[in-house]
Amino acid sequence: MTDEPLERRWRSARPAVAGVHLDSGACSRQGFAAVEAAALHARHEAEVGGYVALEASAPVLDAGRAAVAALTGHEPRDVVFTTSATHGLELVLSSWTGARSVACLVGEYGPNLAVMAAHGFDVRALPVDGEGRLQVDAAAEALAADRPGLVHLTPLGSHRGIAQPLAALADVCRSLGLPLVVDAAQALGHLDCAVRADAVYSTSRKWLAGPRGVGVLAVRPDFAERLEPRFPPRDPDWPMTVWQRLEHGEANAAARVGFSVAVGEHLAAGADAIRHRLAEVGRLTRSTLATVPGWRVVEAVDEPTAITTLEPEGDIDPHRVRAWLIAEHGIVTTACDTRRAPRELGRPVLRLSPHVDLTGDQLELTAAALAAAARV
Template identity: 75%
Template sequence: MTETLAERWRAARPKAAGVHLDSGACSRQGFAAIDAAAQHARHEAEVGGYVALDAAAPVLDAGRAAVAALTGLAATDVVFTTGANHALSLLLDSWDGDRTAACLPGEYGPNLALLAANGFRVSALPVDEDGRLRVDAAADVLARDRPGLVHLTPLGSHRGIAQPLAPLAEVCRDLGLPLVVDAAQALGHLDCAVAPAAIYSASRKWLAGPRGVGVLAVHPELADRLRPRFPPSDPAAPLTVLQQLSHGESNAAARVGFSVAIGEHLAAGDGNVRARLAEVGRLTRTAMADVAGWRVVEPVDEPTAITTLEPTGGADPHRVRAWLIAERGIVTTACDARRAPNELTAPVLRLSPHVDVTSDDLELTAAALADASTI
């Protein structure tokens, strides 16, 4: 009998201590990624950190190649970072040109803060009642009032609405506008192979890598226009833009673990994982549809595994999250307005199971939420 993707994913990692519905925050790592990171740390102790780093070059190169396969860019366009916020900070700090940006009204709060800190003036792209980008209207807006960059988060952390990344990428190419993509929730979850001007992500979410690792991929045309502030490039020994962006201390063991994790993702089949995550979303929303005291925000067939629950009876999502962990061993996320300050008006509860979730997990969660709705 052939194992299912869910069975293989479950067998490849430690048994969950409860029900894990929090992959949008941090997925559960597999044995291979854990062992690879540990082995690298041991190798550092044996031969020294920089010798071990040289020895790990093939694994890290494979990791960059895997990122390239998921983004439509080249392996030579990819640098490791400490996370998604770090990647965006590196990019914006190096920006040389018009500091205006167009993004969704529901843009991630920390991204807005980084844009503001780097002197960017932000304008909102048109969306429908679900917060989904209206591509034709956006094309008209962008042609009429050209920003320095277009920034898109294809899948937000506060709502499981899949944005039309590929159509917007085509609009930006036609208009000659650089598209920067925050794929922290999208990489390994949605199709991101659109070869944008830049794309960045984290390791720990749907790709199930270690915490403290991220990636930034920059198309050569945009890289040529960036001006990193540090380290200075010595004319006698010039550094490329990507070498400057990747300069500094790093947790090499975590990067090795991430490279192994993303390799596992590709081995499972990116399309297979995306299809299963869409199925997981449908199953989750169906299971939660009739739970008293909560309203499912997303359409049932939204092709993502993020389900947002809005309290209708006065429940506090932060208190409910803590109660679910303490009393039922169920891990979720409470999202407050800081995640999307221009769209989210009150806290919500987010469920983000991975491909291994079972119907029993969802039934237990629905029953627990019914019990928790009055606390």
Template identity: 70%
Template sequence: MTELGARWRSARPKVAGLHLDSGACSRQSFAVIDAATQHARHESEVGGYVAAAAAAPVLDAGRSAVAALTGMSASDVVYTTGANHALDLLLSSWTGPRTVACLPGEYGPNLAVMAANGFDVRALPADDIGRLAVDEAAAALAANPPALVHLTALASHRGIVQPARELADVCRDLGLPLVIDAAQALGHVECAVGADAVYSSSRKWLAGPRGVGMLAIRPAFAERLRPRLPPPEWNLPMTVLERLEHGETNLAARIGLSVALGEFLAFGPERIRAGLAEVGRLTRDTLAGVDGWRVVEPVDEPTAITTLAPTAGADPQRVRAWLIAERGIVTTYAEVQRAPFEMAAPVLRVSPHVDTTADELATCAEALADATAQA
């Protein structure tokens, strides 16, 4: 195990089995768990609102950390309950025409939020593995500009890094706002690319708690938003971001996220991103030889996500369940609903963090072969 992996693992409780599911929910550290627990205890001791006031510096530090990872300012950041909540806040507050351009492989729940907010969705051009075709996209956006451009920088169903910075340059030249879904990307790949808004969840590669996320919005873009609550006609002395951030929330989870962000920055974002890319290459090399499965991503794709498509009729859902029940190995079953306009069949996703070893991946490959035969 690398020194980085050893430090990452030693900061966490011992895993019960083999956790290869960080793309869904990473393992929290002792410090994150303790911080959330301590705040809950403090609420009981002094009252929730007194405890909230005392926690303000920790929450401010979390906003500063999000700002560092998104290339924005701490004053541009609000906490949410997760990525879908952040997107809904953003789209429901948009005052312009309701047209949005995104990739054919857009995340299904994002498409549902777009539809619920009355947005007409246009497809951006992509290559045969779902990566944005930048030059073609630039031409399409110039010829028929939408009100917003939305990019999921790293998808849930396929570990392909999108050219977010290049698209941000295109959108800037065309005067089009770019919104980035960084739920899989933040802490995994570079996200400070010049977007107008970036949102993410806590629980994936940052290894924070569930039920909390963040939304970062540049001031010029925020000026174009009109949040529903409180009603704008009340003319209350509140900024757009103050109106977007819910006051009644699980503050312990926000504190846990702040601590997780601090730990992530202390480990070193570039170092962790490099470690994730390396474990991804190792995973794809190791699993490529398992009969009945095809690795979707190029072997050197700089992510820790490996997507396995069945080639001989295996059921990814049954295989995942067998791996958990029989070997204690946690992976992800990715159903078609994750990308309804691109996926033709379900897949199995393996997403280790930086502490996963070559021996553990070999164990996974052996178990996958057994699961395929049994399930």
């Protein structure tokens, strides 16, 4: 292990950024190793055929599953590849054979709510405080009094950088015998997700810095027994495990290879070190932007995440500001409209989500640009 600072190693492992990238909550910048691994696999497909190349990539994909298992508290055999986080939730809910009711946060991700509705789930709200953070004791009482089929938690939302008490809720669910499903799209590689939840699903492209179009789903064996995947149909003459039926083989294998390399790099850099640095990045970002006119920082300075949400004052339009920041300064952020959390978010906000390689100069440039944007 080198003594070179994490942020410098992270920066040198990927192409130079064109501008300022503050958008890892949407899509991180891939490293050279992940890009080259995906490209080499695609070339190998052209040389020997896609299915032969897929067989040859088995050790890399197995290593990717093992790395995801280490981050989620599962076994490598519990992990399957998907195409996205939403795909992972679709697989779980469409396969679930228990009661079609789910308890989740008021601030649940809008597309997740749409998937729940599409599969006929009755959605119940878990109790939260004024910040939208889960109240664990109140939740334990509510879940014991009115047991849902599933409990669903998004430990870190798309619209707000509030870290939810995932480990505490996992303990509650275990004590009550309730299955816990975790949306770790923003949390995997960002917060500690190794809490032995019944199912964890995520994407490759955010904090793990893998390619787009890849996701993962980890399912514990006792939970898998309660799943009946719709495709392919169960065939006694051609038996398949639940995991084999969940993982569709006709997919972008090159992207899965790239992701496997990316998550391996994440573990090699040190998951704890990355989480610590991301929390530091969040503190630096919020401290720097706290006095920028025209904006209010939503999260507390010491919230242990790298996501900073800016609520505009007056008639400032976050979507217009995002476009202006890219066009004028090469600063990439995310404008979050109310569809991201329709039961909690009252107006659009601007989200900044830098990774571990953030610099003070980038923050100062961003602060100045945001002040100017408020006057445009």
